Every structure is written in C-alpha cells, then in structure tokens.
Amino acid sequence: MRLLHRNCREVTALVLARQDRELGLGERVLVRIHMLICKACPRFERQVALMQQAMPRWRGYRDGSADLGD
Amino acid sequence: MTDFAHAVQALRPQLIRFAHAQLRNDAWAEDAVSETILAALARPQAFAGQSQLKTWLVGILKHKLVDQIRRHSREVSATTDDDNEDIDALLFNETGHWREAPAEWGDPEAALGQREFFEVLEACVDKLPGVQGRIFMMREWLELDTAEICKELSITTTNAWVLLHRARLRLQGCLQDNWFGRRADAAPTP
Numbered sequence: 715m716r717l718l719h720r721n722c723r724e725v726t727a728l729v730l731a732r733q734d735r736e737l738g739l740g741e742r743v744l745v746r747i748h749m750l751i752c753k754a755c756p757r758f759e760r761q762v763a764l765m766q767q768a769m770p771r772w773r774g775y776r777d778g779s780a781d782l783g784d
Numbered sequence: 785m786t787d788f789a790h791a792v793q794a795l796r797p798q799l800i801r802f803a804h805a806q807l808r809n810d811a812w813a814e815d816a817v818s819e820t821i822l823a824a825l826a827r828p829q830a831f832a833g834q835s836q837l838k839t840w841l842v843g844i845l846k847h848k849l850v851d852q853i854r855r856h857s858r859e860v861s862a863t864t865d866d867d868n869e870d871i872d873a874l875l876f877n878e879t880g881h882w883r884e885a886p887a888e889w890g891d892p893e894a895a896l897g898q899r900e901f902f903e904v905l906e907a908c909v910d911k912l913p914g915v916q917g918r919i920f921m922m923r924e925w926l927e928l929d930t931a932e933i934c935k936e937l938s939i940t941t942t943n944a945w946v947l948l949h950r951a952r953l954r955l956q957g958c959l960q961d962n963w964f965g966r967r968a969d970a971a972p973t974p
Contacts, residue, residue, distance in 0.1 A: 734948050735945070758886040778836060
C-alpha cells in the first residue's frame with residue numbers, strides 16, 4: 715500500500731504546495747486518503763486554511779487602514 | 785509645500801516600513817520610497833481624492849518594489865544559513881511522523897476578527913529569514929505567482945517552492961507560539 719500511503723511529512727508538503735501550485739490528481743488522492751486515516755494532519759490542514767484566509771485581510775489591514783503597525 | 789505634498793510626506797515612515805519588510809535592505813527601501821514619492825508628487829491629479837491616499841501610494845510603491853527586486857535580483861535571492869535550515873527535520877521524525885501533533889486553532893473568525901492577530905502575523909512575517917521573507921512577501925503581499933517570482937529572481941521553480949514551503953512552516957510555528965499557543969480560549973482540545 716506504499717503507493718497510496720504517505721507519511722505526514724510528505725502530506726504536509728502537499729498541503730503547503732497547494733498554496734502555490736495546483737496538485738495533480740494522484741497527489742489530491744493521496745492527501746484525501748491520508749486525511750481519513752490521520753488525526754494530526756487534518757489539524758494542520760485547518761491551520762493552513764486559516765492562514766490562507768488571513769492573507770487577503772492582512773493585505774487589507776496593511777494597505778488600507780492608516781494605523782496598523784506604525 | 786502643498787497640503788498634498790505634506791500628506792504624502794507624512795506617510796513616508798509607513799512606506800519605508802513596508803518597503804523594508806519586502807526588501808530587507810535599508811538603501812533599496814529608501815530608493816523605492818523616494819521613487820514612489822516623486823511619482824506621486826509628479827501627478828497629484830492621478831490621486832484626485834479616490835480612495836485613501838495611503839492605498840494609492842502603496843499601489844505605486846508595490847511597482848517600485850518590483851523594480852528594486854529586479855535591479856538587485858542576485859542579492860535578493862542569495863540564501864543564508866537560516867533560509868537553508870531544514871525546518872521539516874525539526875517537526876518530523878525519521879519516519880516522517882509529527883514529533884508533536886499540530887494544535888487545534890479553533891474558529892478562524894475568532895482570530896481573524898482581531899487586529900492584534902494581524903499585528904502578530906506581521907511580526908511573524910518580519911521574522912522570516914531573508915530570502916524566505918522576501919519571497920513570501922512577493923507571493924502574499926505583492927501577489928505575484930511563482931512563475932513571476934522565479935522570473936524576477938532568476939531562480940528555479942523548485943527553489944521557489946522549497947523557500948515558500950519553509951516560510952509557511954515557520955509562519956505556522958510562529959503563530960502557534962505567539963498567538964494560538966498562549967490563548968486558552970482559541971485552542972480548545974477536541
């Protein structure tokens with residue numbers, strides 16, 4: 715089952731890669747399967763989703779409001 | 785000076801801070817901001833009260849920052865030991881399993897609704913090592929895609945992905961340490 719089974723380090727890399735490139739079909743399957751059998755990685759995936767959601771708002775704070783960080 | 789020139793000048797410290805966060809170099813940041821201010825003062829009619837002055841200036845600054853990055857691409861992409869550190873080895877054991885499982889961060893809105901969260905996020909981005917910080921900012925603040933980043937810096941796609949990967953892992957760790965980890969209310973254990 716090595717074909718379909720990847721460790722957390724490899725799956726984490728794919729979850730992060732998704733921020734910068736589109737995953738191939740095989741990679742998407744690997745991530746989905748791993749998320750069903752792992753307790754830790756789904757949390758990491760949710761953390762990454764939160765960081766992704768944060769980015770446009772961070773840009774908004776920086777670029778628009780007059781008082782962040784001065 | 786006109787009111788307009790005064791208003792532009794008053795925003796200079798913020799522009800310097802933003803430019804420095806992107807370029808990580810005092811002289812280049814000064815140049816980018818000076819070019820921005822000159823461009824703004826040359827065509828005040830282009831602003832004409834649309835949106836906020838700061839937003840307009842930051843829009844100009846972003847273009848000037850890309851010019852600086854292009855001009856200094858070799859130095860911008862010269863990695864340090866910190867950039868090259870294998871963050872994965874700290875997080876995963878030899879068999880690729882988490883040394884310490886990631887925490888539950890809870891409802892995103894609980895964090896994203898607070899301006900203090902963005903101050904912590906900003907501090908975490910500022911703390912990223914040189915090239916990782918620049919590339920992360922190019923991707924998430926200048927909103928360039930990896931193809932554009934690779935073109936401006938003359939680096940390979942694989943190289944860019946590795947640096948972004950490490951930057952994001954560092955950011956995750958920094959947010960854990962400085963925001964989620966210290967707030968009991970934001971991190972309920974499932």
